[in-house]
Amino acid sequence: MAIIPWLKGLEVTVKVDGQPATEYDPPEPERAPEKMQFHERDQSLSNGVPYVLKYIQAKPDAPFSFHAHRSTNFQYYGGHQIGITAEVDGREIPGLQIETHAANKLHQNNNTSLKSTGVLEGSSAGGWVKCPFRFSNLNIVEDGVPAKDTKEQILQATNLGHLRVYCYRLGQSVPNQQRSYHHTADPALKETSSMSEKALKGRALDCRVGLGEGVSDTGFSTYQTSWEDTGRRSLAVFEFRYRSLEGLYKEAIIPRPQLNPSPYPADEADAAPTREVDAFALLEVEARQMLQCLLDWKPCIKPENADVGGRDAAIDVDESPHVKSESTCGVKRRRSGTMETRAASLARYKERKLRNGRIEIDLTDD
Template identity: 25%
Template sequence: MAVLQGCPGIKVSIVSNGQALQEYPDIEGDFNNKDYASLPVSLQSLSYVECTSEAEFGIRVELDQTYNSWQEHTHLAFRAYVDGQGIGGVNKQIGKWTYDIAEAIIDSSPTEQIRRKLKFSSITKVDDADSVRVKTDAKFATGLGEIIVYVHRCNHEPIREPIYGRPTSFITAPKEISEKALKGQAISHGVSFGEEVRVNVPRKTEKAVFIDGYIRPHGVFRFRYRSREGLKQELIIPRSPSPEPGMRPLKPHTQSTVNAALSRGERLAKLKREIDEIKSEDHDGTTGGRKRNRESSGVQSSGRAYKTSRQSNGSVVIDLTADE
């Protein structure tokens, strides 16, 4: 869960399937965004999270009693953006609470909202260098792959007239984008929006007034979402080491393979003894008739017949390939 070092008590995380996604803080990231360049680094947070294709997600904001309001404001407002688009948010009185921004919200009327679920959708990079396409894709790529939550200190005052400050529609991320438009970023996903659901809501009687102004937030949380491979490409997580050539895992010896090895060894030892016996007969005082008899018959003391032949140097060669 991301926090602001300079403002304890405020926490934000990205949740999917009921669980907060693991965060990889980027303490050496870009904290010089022109939209909040004057904001101290201690009031900014930048993290990476791993996303999964077609998974719904939400933004969880928490406030606890360690937050110090300095008696200057009564509420905190959280404004959420995905891929550069504002999707709504929440403003609540200072206290201890947790709230999930799980949908993009449009105020269609003072008493009705249109809500759409948030989902990670994969994007295919294409090698298209057409200047018109690259220029068009580059505009959409601004903010792509990033979730931003702005925190504002505010007070509430009565509403005199209905206010509509939210967009009337949302733009779903494209399925394809020119790789050149991404300028080397390992962006793998964008945000798509679910079906519209219309919900009746009470008419608002109060509005938030930001004491620091709308363009100067009190804190900023940024989350860059990537596939696992994208996180590796941006060196956020280490790559798996490649196996060395020729290295294969050793197969464990089972009892049957051990027994087979022993019986084979016994057979080889037996054959070696028989060969040694034949060699000794060639060099002792045995008559030539007996040797010729053995050579012609090929019968050994074991009772097994083998094909034999004599080489020019006098050595005997035995063919051990006969069927058992």
């Protein structure tokens, strides 16, 4: 429901297909209220103008209606009641919906709801039908529109996609003694209108307001009322801009869902590369641990002048920095280089497993 924080006790809701429409805040502040006139009692320098704007989703061929709710903490001041009028796509809907218990002060201690669900057609003599509001598709034409029609459509497009509810402070109302009256709906609401793509100027509009099939209705009662403000200025304006689901995506009112969502939560998406690096670091640590185990292992080495009588002789390799091999040439061998280099040198030696489970390594060069 749309509310104005400093205007207590008054709220307006648009119901689509019988359910309150989900409301979305505009992406940027709206400047339209600067052009509207309001009663000086209902606006101030600190609070601003009594205006609120929300976006809602329009569903094709779905009926919708306006609902205003006045609670007991609403300040009437000198007036007796409130009234509302509705406007769709820049066209005012005839008829002022008012509270009918005008002079009854006890009525002001109760909650009141006003609604506008459609347009009445007919007469008091011949009967009435109500054509409900509904959303319909907008036929968009790319080319072939005369320049004159394009200019007219540009003016129409400025109000397309707008629903407004105007609230007024009223004085005392009395029943109207006039018995005969009639009304006809705006033909434009019944026609299947087309709009040139040029007239839309890139706006994400693909639907409009139309009227559904009329159903029998009892009509309405008329009252004579007075305006608390002689200038007939609004005490508040509630505006709703309707868009299709695709239109809400295009105008960035709601985020478009991702087709391939990230496997990481939204707050951890930036940490994904770090996790990858950590995984490689873990593999490097494991590799170094395995390399260290290889370097700490003490193999048994068979000297070149070993007993040829069939006995398997073996000696342990000294772990001191300098190792003197048992070869006949008396060459001293020094361990040098990094752990990786030393591991690579050990990997080039010839190994043979002995019968007693020990391993023989041949140090002779090929």
